[in-house]
Amino acid sequence: MLDMLENDKLTPESFENFLNKLKCDIDDPKIYRDFRKNILSIKKYTKNNNTVIDQNSEYFKKLIPFLDFIVNDNEKNIENDFLNTMKSFLHINNKRTLDKMNIFEKIELAYSLLDFNIHYKEKINQKNKPNNMHNDLKHFIHAHQSKYFVTEDKSTIKKAKLVVNALSLKVKILNIEEFVVKFS
Structure with missing residues (x-):
């Protein structure tokens, strides 16, 4: 990434x-884990001014909620x-705003961002690659207008529930047992 800096600053x-x-190699578990680890470490390094990000810039100031x-x-x-x-x-990239995004884009952004939080990140390995997480996201996007989204994936349930609340979606998130009980 250092070769992509402009005057030693991230723009x-x-x-x-x-x-x-990164998009070309994102499904490689090691590359994805390293990328996520680097993103997670940004907050720590900004405290010490030990980063390529110009912390006095408006760009950086707008990123603070994401870093938090x-x-x-x-x-x-x-x-x-x-x-x-x-x-935030x-x-x-200053090219998109939330109010101009359609609901599919909002769901994709919300769900994907959660994987960069220490509390919501998924375990990525050779069995559970980033592409699997993306498939879970696609299933949720397709189900967002349904009454129920049923899955046994605990991580998907946790993320989907937060997205439902944040975006005021109507779909109910259930695991299979909850779904069966509801209709028994």
């Missing part, structure tokens, strides 16, 4: 270039601040 353009390059989110382990605070977190994250 919206350099970060976008990095993300585009990645280390927040209080579920209630995460849920209460989640829309601000989403807006969108400042990375």
